[in-house]
Amino acid sequence: MILALVAAGCTSSVDGASGPELPFEESAGPAGEVPDGLDEFYGQALTWEKCVDYASSDLDAQPLADPAVQCTHLTVPLDYTDPGGETIRIGVLRRPASNPAERIGSLLINPGGPGVAGLSTAAALGAENDDLAARFDFVGFDPRGVGSSEPTIECLTGDERDADRADDVEIDATGAGVTETEQENRDYATKCVERTEFGEEMLANLGTRDVVKDMDVLRSALGDEKLTYLGFSYGTRIGSTYAETFPENVRAMVLDGAVDPTKSPEDEVVAQGKGFQEAFDDFVAWCVDQGECPFDSAATATTAFQDLTRPLADNPIELPDGRPLSYEDATTGVIQALYSQQLWEHLKTGLTELSQGQGSTLMSLADLYLERGRDGEYSTTQDAFVAIRCVDDPRITEPAQVRFLGQRYLDAAPFLDHGNPPSPARDSCAFWPVPNTGEPHLPDVEGIPPVLVISTTGDPATPYQAGVALADALGGALLTYEATQHTVFLQGNPCVDDAGTAYLVDGTVPGEGTRCQP
Numbered sequence: 189m190i191l192a193l194v195a196a197g198c199t200s201s202v203d204g205a206s207g208p209e210l211p212f213e214e215s216a217g218p219a220g221e222v223p224d225g226l227d228e229f230y231g232q233a234l235t236w237e238k239c240v241d242y243a244s245s246d247l248d249a250q251p252l253a254d255p256a257v258q259c260t261h262l263t264v265p266l267d268y269t270d271p272g273g274e275t276i277r278i279g280v281l282r283r284p285a286s287n288p289a290e291r292i293g294s295l296l297i298n299p300g301g302p303g304v305a306g307l308s309t310a311a312a313l314g315a316e317n318d319d320l321a322a323r324f325d326f327v328g329f330d331p332r333g334v335g336s337s338e339p340t341i342e343c344l345t346g347d348e349r350d351a352d353r354a355d356d357v358e359i360d361a362t363g364a365g366v367t368e369t370e371q372e373n374r375d376y377a378t379k380c381v382e383r384t385e386f387g388e389e390m391l392a393n394l395g396t397r398d399v400v401k402d403m404d405v406l407r408s409a410l411g412d413e414k415l416t417y418l419g420f421s422y423g424t425r426i427g428s429t430y431a432e433t434f435p436e437n438v439r440a441m442v443l444d445g446a447v448d449p450t451k452s453p454e455d456e457v458v459a460q461g462k463g464f465q466e467a468f469d470d471f472v473a474w475c476v477d478q479g480e481c482p483f484d485s486a487a488t489a490t491t492a493f494q495d496l497t498r499p500l501a502d503n504p505i506e507l508p509d510g511r512p513l514s515y516e517d518a519t520t521g522v523i524q525a526l527y528s529q530q531l532w533e534h535l536k537t538g539l540t541e542l543s544q545g546q547g548s549t550l551m552s553l554a555d556l557y558l559e560r561g562r563d564g565e566y567s568t569t570q571d572a573f574v575a576i577r578c579v580d581d582p583r584i585t586e587p588a589q590v591r592f593l594g595q596r597y598l599d600a601a602p603f604l605d606h607g608n609p610p611s612p613a614r615d616s617c618a619f620w621p622v623p624n625t626g627e628p629h630l631p632d633v634e635g636i637p638p639v640l641v642i643s644t645t646g647d648p649a650t651p652y653q654a655g656v657a658l659a660d661a662l663g664g665a666l667l668t669y670e671a672t673q674h675t676v677f678l679q680g681n682p683c684v685d686d687a688g689t690a691y692l693v694d695g696t697v698p699g700e701g702t703r704c705q706p
Contacts (some may be wrong), residue, residue: 192678210258211237216411220437225271230408234260234280242279244305245337245559245567251311257283259307261338262329264402264408266386267393274386278402279336280329281307282410283314287322292693293412293439295324296403298331300421300445300675302396303582305335308418317678320689324416329406331399334572337387341394343376346564354557356501356515361611366587369613376636377619380575382406392622395579400430404437414439416692420675421445421650424641425580428662431639432631442688443640445650445675446658450630453581454593459651461601467526467648468493468603470672474529475536482539489605496542497522498607505547513547519604521553526648527674578617580626587612600692630661639664640691640698642684646672665697670705681706 194304208214218231239259241254251260261277285291299309310328314321333341344352357368403426416439419427424443431438448456472489475481482496483489497518504512525535531553538544538549559567584590594610639662643655652668659666669676669684676690683704690696 190476191326208236210413211235217408219411220413221407222408226268226405229264229271229405232263232409234262234272234409236282239281239307239311239553240600242281242307242336244330244340244562246561247559247567248305248308248335251308251315252281254283254311254315257281257311257419258270258314259336260493261336262402262406264405266331266389268398268401273656274389276332276390277337277338277552278329278332278406279305279307280327280406281310283311283321285310285321285323286318291325292323293325293416294327294407294410295320295330295416295418295692296406296417298329298420298423298426299575300419300423301569302422302425302576303331303334303568303569304422305330305567307336313678314466317685317689320678320692323693325410327401327406327410331572331576332402333390333394333575334568335385339390340568340619341575342383342568342573343380343574344566346560346566349558349560349566349570350511350564353405353517353520353554354504354512354514356474358611358613359501359515359606359608361591361609361613366611366613369611370619373614373616374619376574376616377621380616381621388621391575391579391620392625394575395625396426396429396576397580397625400433403430404434412439413437414443417441418677418692419443420677422447424650424658425449426638428631428633428658429626431633431636431662435633435636438636438639440637440692441639441675442642442692443639443658443662443664444677445647446641446655447650448641448654448657450628450657451654452628453577453669454584454596457593458596458600459654460649461597461604463646463648463651464523464526465603466603467646467672468522468601470646471526471532471535474532478536480540481536484542491601494605494607496539501606505542505545507551511551513551515606515607517554518542518547518550520557521550524557529671529673540609574616578620579622579624582619582624582627583617583620585614585618586615587614590614610611611679625650633662636662637695638697640667640688641665642667642675642677642688644669644671644673644676646670647674648672649674665691667698668701668703670703676704 213235215233222230236258242259243249243252265271266274297310306328310326314326330337425447499513504514525531591612598605641659687698
């Protein structure tokens with residue numbers, strides 16, 4: 189679809205091609221079927237401008253400074269049952285296809301989370317994958333409540349989150365510890381309501397149910413009759429939910445690092461714990477083989493890791509910047525590094541430092557995971573993560589269930605056993621002021637075209653079998669990647685990238701049993 193320009197000049201654009209001067213207004217919709225009462229949203233004009241002001245964290249700044257990208261805000265209803273009521277705005281980025289003559293349409297991308305801002309992901313992937321970027325506009329969006337979207341979910345200040353990270357009370361299963369933890373979690377829910385514009389109404393309409401409706405508005409406003417979508421990690425749940433909600437609007441979907449739509453939140457947490465334990469074991473085998481590893485052998489590594497990290501709960505390490513490396517921060521840093529083998533060298537360094545009473549590398553990894561900027565401020569991701577999960581899934585409200593789940597998790601991931609009994613303290617979702625809007629189920633997606641699910645055998649965060657289950661649930665094709673990392677498509681593996689690109693361009697799915705290696 190070639191978009192109609194309402195007002196435009198000329199300047200340098202993608203790969204030196206002539207393109208419109210920013211800002212400019214563009215009207216391309218409505219495209220496809222428009223739900224009743226939503227005509228003005230599906231047919232809205234978009235004003236594209238430079239992206240530098242859309243950066244919501246330090247990590248966003250460089251990719252959003254690329255002159256080849258354009259940004260806008262999409263207006264959508266706050267509550268789709270009341271389209272004439274309050275509206276909110278969704279931040280959107282586009283990197284136009286570098287070969288307009290062979291352009292297929294838009295490729296809408298979500299990096300997961302839930303709650304991760306998506307603009308910089310689309311900008312970076314578009315700049316690094318020439319073949320696909322020649323045929324598609326790479327489009328990223330910040331889901332409602334996230335990043336450059338307006339309003340954002342606001343719960344904790346930067347100082348409050350620093351204090352929360354330094355406080356390891358959540359692993360204290362004594363009566364006083366449980367009381368303190370639950371009070372903190374009640375206070376957190378209250379702050380989310382008080383500090384977020386539209387309060388409870390925003391929190392009630394934040395989840396995946398509403399994000400996929402925003403995506404369909406965006407599809408139409410961009411001028412695409414059908415949606416072409418790439419979802420990573422939790423973005424696979426967004427993809428399967430979109431396919432169930434708008435099956436007639438699906439053109440193609442690549443879902444990488446799958447969330448099993450039928451698995452309960454409890455089983456999902458335990459499966460993730462098992463995945464991180466397996467990734468930790470793989471890291472240890474690599475580390476011992478490399479030499480100069482803080483662990484003597486794989487057989488003793490779990491105990492040795494516990495001996496390194498458990499003392500931090502009572503005696504955190506004070507770092508040069510004055511912050512303490514807590515038990516929570518140390519294990520968060522380790523989890524961050526287990527997402528990708530590219531970070532294993534940093535993890536080895538961090539654990540070696542810890543054995544010497546130092547903690548700067550692990551703190552840096554934890555800051556990366558939690559998206560803490562150099563100025564001490566945080567992105568919206570952590571607050572949005574909690575808020576979205578609280579409305580996307582049923583809550584655990586019985587302390588006995590919480591304790592049982594905690595024990596299951598520690599059994600699945602013994603390297604993360606902190607040495608205390610599992611706490612029965614309920615999390616913030618148990619005190620959330622609005623009901624959940626989703627629950628695990630087998631999606632009804634009859635009539636959608638074949639989708640491509642990519643699953644990695646050693647994925648620590650979204651275990652391989654979840655990809656097998658998702659492909660089966662959607663009647664799609666499964667591509668297996670044999671490695672230890674979280675997600676892989678468009679990250680430089682020719683086998684995976686060629687298969688996914690061929691699918692997105694012409695709909696060709698890989699043959700049954702196709703496997704790729706590093």
